[in-house]
Amino acid sequence: MKNSIARTTGAAVAALALSLNLVACGDSDDGTSEGPTTGAPETSTSTTTDDASAGASSTTTATGSSTGEPELGCEFQGVDFELGAPQLLSEMCLLEWTGDQFSYKENVYPYELNTVLFSDFALKRRAIYIPPGATATYRDNEVIDFPVGTIILKSFVFAADMREPDVNLDLIETRALVRYPEEWKAYPYVWDHELGDAVLTVQGEIRPIEFIGPDGIMREATYLIPQKNQCQECHEIKDEMGETVMTAIGPRPRYLNRAYDFGDGPVNQIAHFQDAGWLEGAPAIDSIPAAWDHRELADTPIESMSYEEITAATRDYLDINCAYCHNPRGVNGISSQLFVNWDNEDPFHLGICKKPGSAGKGGENREYDIVPGDAEASILVYRSETLDLGAMMPLIGRSLVHEDGIGLMRAWIDGMPPDDCKADEPDPMPP
Numbered sequence: 001m002k003n004s005i006a007r008t009t010g011a012a013v014a015a016l017a018l019s020l021n022l023v024a025c026g027d028s029d030d031g032t033s034e035g036p037t038t039g040a041p042e043t044s045t046s047t048t049t050d051d052a053s054a055g056a057s058s059t060t061t062a063t064g065s066s067t068g069e070p071e072l073g074c075e076f077q078g079v080d081f082e083l084g085a086p087q088l089l090s091e092m093c094l095l096e097w098t099g100d101q102f103s104y105k106e107n108v109y110p111y112e113l114n115t116v117l118f119s120d121f122a123l124k125r126r127a128i129y130i131p132p133g134a135t136a137t138y139r140d141n142e143v144i145d146f147p148v149g150t151i152i153l154k155s156f157v158f159a160a161d162m163r164e165p166d167v168n169l170d171l172i173e174t175r176a177l178v179r180y181p182e183e184w185k186a187y188p189y190v191w192d193h194e195l196g197d198a199v200l201t202v203q204g205e206i207r208p209i210e211f212i213g214p215d216g217i218m219r220e221a222t223y224l225i226p227q228k229n230q231c232q233e234c235h236e237i238k239d240e241m242g243e244t245v246m247t248a249i250g251p252r253p254r255y256l257n258r259a260y261d262f263g264d265g266p267v268n269q270i271a272h273f274q275d276a277g278w279l280e281g282a283p284a285i286d287s288i289p290a291a292w293d294h295r296e297l298a299d300t301p302i303e304s305m306s307y308e309e310i311t312a313a314t315r316d317y318l319d320i321n322c323a324y325c326h327n328p329r330g331v332n333g334i335s336s337q338l339f340v341n342w343d344n345e346d347p348f349h350l351g352i353c354k355k356p357g358s359a360g361k362g363g364e365n366r367e368y369d370i371v372p373g374d375a376e377a378s379i380l381v382y383r384s385e386t387l388d389l390g391a392m393m394p395l396i397g398r399s400l401v402h403e404d405g406i407g408l409m410r411a412w413i414d415g416m417p418p419d420d421c422k423a424d425e426p427d428p429m430p431p
Ligand code: HEC
Pocket: 113, 115, 116, 117, 124, 126, 152, 153, 154, 175, 176, 177, 186, 187, 188, 225, 226, 227, 228, 230, 231, 232, 233, 234, 235, 247, 248, 249, 250, 251, 320, 321, 324, 394, 396, 397
């Protein structure tokens, strides 16, 4: 890359590519005998490489500047459950990086979310691969029920200057979630631009990254590429049976309900997925609720928002950024009994006048998660803002402060009818 972003580990990753054969060949903890081997054979019958490129609707380009042997894997379009995910991302043959964008293969659908997870300002590129002929079922306020064999990809990109998010890009990692018969499984791929590919990398990495932030300020992130076993810290929930399972987090109707340009101008994503034939059971689009659109924050100063808007925006921000741990079915944050999922209507579990559980420290003399009317006294704000490792929230996934998110939380709490939390009676739900 020709930009100023620090890249320290190209050679190390390449070396790793060689040492990772074991993992890719099925000796990993979860690569073996996890279920029927229906995925790969079914999908590999679909097309040759050339057919795939010719038949794709909008974003496909099968040619490209990638070096090495990506063509080798390009008839394979899915993950063999017995072998696990391949060692090189190119072997899935789902996307190619052209240096400034992805071109996606047939049956791969890019998407965006209304509200997103903050990860040190990284830009995210998300896409869903649906096995040919398979269908997903719409679910209200839950992750869409994706068919076995689905692969969701999320790539992390830094622009040298985030005010110009389309140029001078450094693609860092592509994370994959694969729908096995029982649950989702997570596979982290780290890009090696000399190799022209991303390599399955289980042990993670901490990488210093410098860039100019969206506000024009120079930022230095200590960016975390998670270890494979850290994926579950955020992606695990309890299912209906109380079993701990891996899950996808983002693709819920209220976050998908927005426009995206698939090549022919902006269209509603849910409608597009319906038209593509793989999403079933969705109600009329205009009856589906939409989460707050985070893009508005860039153009709309918080001071100009109504309190109603601030509340909606903050609740959705907390839902995406915190509630995958802090919800009643969460695993990692359950001990706190703090539930900030957007639809939680119980003030105490939302944190109003709630004293942290015994494990909870790091409030620096603050007593309650939320003190209505007083953001400064609220642990929720403090822990979202601090970089102190013992206290910071989320505990992984950021090394910088997200001022916009903090600003929302502050405006939301400061705008609540003041309450010093000293009264005995339970507090009413804030507006
Ligand atoms: C700090 C918590 C956190 C960690 C660690 C984490 N994720 Fe995620 N991930 C999220 C959240 C929140 C979303 C949904 C919001 C978004 O896409 O911005 C998400 C979304 C995704 C998606 C898109 C589909 C979905 O579930 O929404 C994929 C794929 C994914 N993660 C894979 C991984 C893999 C693989 C790892 C481990 C290398 C990992 N994630 C580690 C929090 C995390």
